[in-house]
Amino acid sequence: MEYSYSFKIVHSTNHLPSDWDALATSNIFLSKAYLTVLELSKPTNMNCFFIAMYKKDKLIGIALAQFLDLNKLESFGERDKCIKTVVRNFIFKNFCSHVLFVGNNMLTGQNAFSFSTEIEISTGIALLHQAELEIKLSLKKQGKKVHLTSYKDFDKKELEVFPEKEFDSFYQFSTQPNMVFTVSKDWHSFDDYIAALSKKYRDQYKRCRKKATGIEKRKLNFEEIVALEQTIYNLYHHVAQNAPFNTFFLTKNHFAVMKSELKENFLFYGYFENNKLIGFNTLIKNGNQMDTYFLGYDEKVQREKMLYLNMLYDMIAYSINKGFKEVIFARTALEIKSSVGAKPEEMVGYIKHSNSLINSKMDTLFCYLEPVTEWQERNPFKD
Known part of the structure; x- marks a missing residue:
């Protein structure tokens, strides 16, 4: 990547660049106002990271990442009392309780990043990947090892611009539709x-x-x-x-x-x-x-x-x-x-486990992480 690109990880909306909102005009969920909501009333098991990306001194990209500690949850959901749920909860507790989302785990859709026209999206995502690695390093210094990393909620076309080199070790998954x-x-x-x-x-x-x-x-x-x-x-x-x-x-x-x-x-x-x-x-x-x-x-x-x-x-x-x-x-x-x-509308994303052995079995593990919902599509309109 060109040396002129850099990023800064911001922990408070008070320290966001003054021109942050200029890149959030098409998505309220990346605006300073909404990110302030996250800062003031985020779930107790969540930390937020605001990522400012630069070309030299010019802001050319903004992004959001969230770290969730699932050990702090009172429950994972109480509706399904079956053996698969018990297994899933055991897996989460022991192998997947620290999750880093690049994007917003509280919403559906592409609310992860926005780039200006001055940077190719694939270059911006590669830069974002570097920021993700730095966030994981800083969490590790605090004694929080990230088990799972996920880039979530894109349509298939959006996923095509993700640079192959950075994401070849990730598992591409499909979730419940939007x-x-x-x-x-x-x-x-x-x-x-x-x-x-x-x-x-x-x-x-x-x-x-x-x-x-x-x-x-x-x-x-x-x-x-x-x-x-x-x-x-x-x-x-x-x-x-x-x-x-x-x-x-x-x-x-x-x-x-x-x-x-x-x-x-x-x-x-x-x-x-x-x-x-x-x-x-x-x-x-x-x-x-x-x-x-x-x-x-x-x-x-x-x-x-x-x-x-x-x-x-x-x-x-x-x-x-x-x-x-x-x-x-x-x-x-x-x-x-x-x-x-x-x-x-089908939603896809990338997910990776920090343990390479577990990561190689991600296709099997993902069935437990994302329970499949059986449903029948309806058409309420006249033909």
Whole structure:
């Protein structure tokens, strides 16, 4: 690599280069405001590293890396009680508990880096790989040996520009797809979306809305989020604990910090029954796409009122009515997201174990690290 390229690893957003945001314009998740959220309310088992890349003295790339210590987790997820889960948890605890992600483990999609036009992407990724090695060295000096290194959530085309020399020892993996809802050019309002549904799925929509009678939806401001912080956390934590697998849990103040830093780009919707908060969902405006974020609900109410499906329709309605082009629904609950019109997009990445013997068996090990989800794709639209 040319000697004129260099990088700097920054540990606080206060020390980011003044022109950092100039390279984050196309992705809010690399902006200083969002990285400040991470700094102030990141999961307790996570450390963040902000990477500034230079050509001579000019900033030409920005990136994010996260170190997770899975030994600090209360649980990996409590839904699946089977022998495979027991084996997976044993493997994680003993061989994979220290993980370095180049990217953002809390999100789905390419939120790892952004480069200016003054550097080839493959050269930028090679420079990022050097930064990754330096982060691992600094963690080792603190007595934290990284077991797994992962570059996560790229589409196949993006992976083609990764330099072969740096990544030939990595295992290329495919994860659960990212569920993406594309707004048709023919839809100018939510009513147009409903009209495009086939009879079966229009009936599903009507039934779902009928079930939600008595539920009031309200957009909450910063003060209201703070006032309801404990209830919000309990609802989130219930959903998170019942996920098949977790690598982190949010902190109690996370949503308040999100609102404080991202302001009108972060939307928090509370669902109330008899003035009691029984569920919530969150959205993040990211250019012309809407990213769904974390949610929570009371399981009993969710079943009775089809609350989760109602939330999906509400997110779609807001996004269409406000002119967004896509809704990023991320992973989990693939089939129900498919039933409202989201399509799966394959996500790939690279992963490597520090132990060369274990690394040579990564294809077998990965089956335990990333449990396969069986699901059936739906098409809710008229042919």
